Amino acid sequence: MCLAIPMQVKSITGETAVCEIDGVKREASLMLVENVQVGDFLLIHAGFAMEKLDPDEAETTLALFRQLLAAEPESP
Numbered sequence: 001m002c003l004a005i006p007m008q009v010k011s012i013t014g015e016t017a018v019c020e021i022d023g024v025k026r027e028a029s030l031m032l033v034e035n036v037q038v039g040d041f042l043l044i045h046a047g048f049a050m051e052k053l054d055p056d057e058a059e060t061t062l063a064l065f066r067q068l069l070a071a072e073p074e075s076p
Contacts, residue, residue: 004045005065006058009038019044021062 007019007026015030019042026044030036033049041058042049053061 002045004043004050006041006053006061007044008058009036009040009042012036012038017042017049019049 005021007021007028009017010020010025011018012030017028017030017036019026019028026047028042028044028047028049030049033042033052036042036049036052041053041055043051043053
């Protein structure tokens with residue numbers, strides 16, 4: 001199963017964006033998405049921006065991920 005994470009663009013250099021969520025920063029290629037600007041939310045998978053997201057949709061998805069992580073049982 002593959003998982004893409006909503007992240008917010010913090011900076012852009014050429015075709016690469018630095019994206020951040022919850023203090024974690026990652027570089028992502030912008031070759032698959034057009035007209036990206038700093039502040040946009042992108043769906044990031046395997047180092048690539050897959051699509052732009054509405055900010056409300058991104059926050060809703062992130063809230064669900066956070067709930068799942070908080071409910072995850074600890075490993076023995």
